[in-house]
Amino acid sequence: MKEILGYMTEELPKHAKEDLDQVKIEEAKQMIKSLDFTNPDLAVLKEVLIRMSIAVQDCSTIYTQNGKNIEGYFPSITQLASLLMLLLPKLTGKKGILLEIGTGEGKSCILAMFATIQSIRGTKVDVVTSSAVLARRDQEEWKKLYDMFGVTSSVVPPPQIQGSSPESRDSMLQEAYRKQLVYGTVGSFAADALRQEFEKDTTRGERRFDMVIVDEVDYMTLDNGVQVTFLSHEASGLRHLRQVLASIWAMVSMCQPIEMENTGEIEWTTGIQHFHKAAKLAVIGPATSKDFSEFHILEAGVELGIYSDEDFDMFMHALENTEKDDTTENRRTVDTFMAKVGITQQCDLLTIMEKALENDVDIDCYSVTNNKAVLVKEKMLHNNPDILEIKMLLLENGRASEIIPEKNSLRQLS
Known part of the structure; x- marks a missing residue:
């Protein structure tokens, strides 16, 4: 140095x-x-x-x-x-x-240069100041520097948000958080993060928590160390139910009615997803097991010649990477692999799954024809009440869903 x-x-x-x-x-x-x-x-x-x-x-x-x-x-x-x-x-x-920067030594200039360099390198920067007035002042003072290097900047909440409608407020906040560099107080950042986490708003959108620069950290930790951020509601008694209601709505919205071609009855699909996930959920439920996972269902596809060992390894690697970095390339690898698991291939994999479970499960395979669920192939009837009977709707590109009667769908929600 x-x-x-x-x-x-x-x-x-x-x-x-x-x-x-x-x-x-x-x-x-x-x-x-x-x-x-x-x-x-x-x-x-x-x-x-x-x-x-x-x-x-x-x-x-x-x-x-x-x-x-x-x-x-x-x-x-x-x-x-x-x-x-x-x-x-x-x-x-x-x-x-x-x-520790002495008074008058130019903290705002130091932070502006540092934030500019980090933003140029692709880092999302949140600058925490001690007041909304200082946040707006510093952003306006150094906006020319940011613009010079092509760095977008904003303040939360935006100055023009006062008196706006709830819809306009959300839109303006989302636009502010799309900038590379965002100024605000600790209260503003905390409230927006809580709204997104607990109220499922999209306030911050996909903005990452890459870097935070705290101006006057003693104010945040000592002078105003005990801060309360309250998310106000019109009916405070219902705010505790919001997550529960959101979860119920997510489950309900996934269920879709479908007419069974062989009986004419209306039953319900529980949500289209990747075949192996749908099959595991239908047979075992959402619980996890160290002895069995949805990927065991797909492993049999190598022996059946649906795909190669190399294809399966690339698929597993792409899935693992998707959890860390959901890139287009990883999603394309997963989609390409699942496209090989068509309706016929899914039937074959489910047959192997039945045998692996010692025929304690009987799975009927259906496909969609003219918006009706049509049985893919007839199976021998059984009279064993202990056998778990499951209906699966199979689709192209490795997608599937369980089919359940309406009474079961209500029981599943409850």
Whole structure:
């Protein structure tokens, strides 16, 4: 750090009259993206600090009405040292860092530079301030810097939200959280996170909790350490039931009526999903078992020649990756694999499943023809009341659902 700060002290004054054009800005962004903060290239890091300092000077320049300009300022050595300490904590094996910045030493400038660099690298940044007034002030003060580097920014709640309808309020909040860099108070962030978690609102959308920068951390932890965020409701007595009602509605909305071709009766599908999940749920239920999982149903497909060992391994690998990173490539791998499990293949797999369960289960396979459930193949009747009888609706692309009578669907909800 001493070498870098010495270089900046000597080199920065040489750039006092320099402005950043779009080419230099794009070059700076590429350098920022290429930096490895666990083992940084010092030459690249120095150039990034030079260009970021020039950008700060450009953004702090004041243009008067009479045509005279009040020249902006370069970040001080203290500010650059603080920025380096924020950027390079991993050199000491730490994930985060706490800095004490004296009054008047420019916390907002330090945070603006740090947030800009992190946002350019694709990190979603939440900046927590001690008041809504400061959040709005800092975002407006440094918006020019953010715009210069193509970083989108906002404040929550947005200033124009006052007096708006509930629908407009939700829309404005969602738009604010789509920005790369969001300013707000700890109360605002907590309330929005709670709404999404407990009320199932989409306030934050798909915004990740990547990085939080806390301005005046002592205010949040000491001065105002005990904070209560209350999600108000018109009928407070019902707010505890909201999750239960939402779960019931999710189950009800999945059930769809279907006419049985052989009896003319109306029965219900319990929700279309991947075949192996539907089969396991129908036979064993939602409980998990270390001895049996839905993937055991698919393993038999290798022996039947429906797919190869390599296909199955790629499918399992893609599923595992999807839980960590739901990318288009992983979803495509899963869909390609499941497309091989057609209606005939599903029947064969269910037959093997019946045998594996020692014929304690009798599964009738149905497909859809003219919006009716049609039996795929007739089976021998049995008179054993202890055998569990199951009806499965089989669809192409490895999709399926259990079919149950209406009385069973009501029992399932209760």
